[in-house]
Amino acid sequence: MQPLYQRLISLLLLLSSLHVFQLTEGCSCALTHPQDAFCNSEIVIRAKVVGKKLLRDGPFGTLRYTVKQMKMYRGFDKVQHVQHIYTSASDSLCGVRFDINKYQYLITGRVYNGKVYTGLCNFNEQWERLSLAQRKGINHRYQLGCDCRIKPCHHLPCLVTSKNECLWTDMLSHFGNSGYQSRHYACIQQKEGYCSWYRGITHRDKTTINTTEP
Template sequence: MKVLVIFLVFCCLQASLACYCSLDHPQKKFCKADYAIRGKIISKEKVYPHTNPTIAPTSETTPSPVVNFAEPVGFGPVGFGGMAENPSLPGDSKRPIAIKYFVRVEKIYKGKDLMPEKKVEIITPPTDSLCGITNLEVDSVYLLSGRKWEDDLRIETCGWIAKYDDLTKRQRQGLKKTYNNCDDCQIQLCYGPYCPTKLQESLCMWDSSGLFEDCEGKYAHCMENKRGKCVWNGKSDYKACKAKREAEKDARLP
């Protein structure tokens, strides 16, 4: 019986520490971020508290200063969702309090004033359950978008993090130009029959029932048309994707 109680408590604790992110279009993630770059991961290290100087980081660099993830990091109420609470107990110097990535900046899409150097340090919470990005590969090139809190550049699961080679042509164009429209139109999630049928003045409705083939996320951006209505704008690949989605939807109907 005691074992069962302990197991249930452990499961509840794990659930309470789980990372939760709202579903967002890439354009909305770009607009929420303080910066967005294309960067190559040079190296990474775990950051430990200074309470035990014998605990060494995972690279040959000098130990990093303490990063307090118990403070708000800007990803919660102001935009990205998720949680950022340091799970390490006071004096628990054997558990990392952050992961630090050393990044060579190849291209800046947003936040040029936050990138004074070609090489930057970006930190993230130490575990997946705290919305940390723990699996970036050294020598790989990524799109990294995140927030700045105090003097730190930060990334978390709820931001837009992806291998650059995995981005579609339209997403890359969005980073360079079309995603910069963050004021005229907003992207609102809706579901199937509950989505408005008429165009909205300030909203592009993103139907989550069609995300099995995410045409808007991969091939379109939200913009204001000449009539002042917000619409999804895309080219031939967007139209082809929508046609395929509709055909698959009809095929599933009884």
């Protein structure tokens, strides 16, 4: 019986190692326009990360980041004030990494049992790296377009199929959520429920650009 037992243990260890390998290769996220990331998040804040602690819960552990919240943009109905952000300690499970006492971050996430969780598939970025249009979107404009649908275009031809859609073409140039539309446009609902791309007013050009094909 002993050799059979040992073979079973070896088989289980092999399957476990294969499972871990799949996890390390398993964090893949669909590209998301920052407006969709904002509208689909339960929590959106700007904060500075001031501490980190590894919690030994679960097989991989959880990182608990202590944050100094600067401003909350979304989530007032969920929590009063965010003090901690939780994420997986494993990169394979899409855990996100923040620098301590260096930058202010835009952090988006969800709330579970009163705790705020985020990961690589959420929109997290250094605040200084956001474009002016993205900052304005987070402050006001994105909320105006949460009833709109941003439709990704991966291959031509692409067509909108309803009046509340904006065609997102950044993927055609392989830039995705770092592309021109992502950085400079918001999809805003106009009259009679129609949605269209909105760039707004810039310092160089005092006109309002409102087009379905930026």
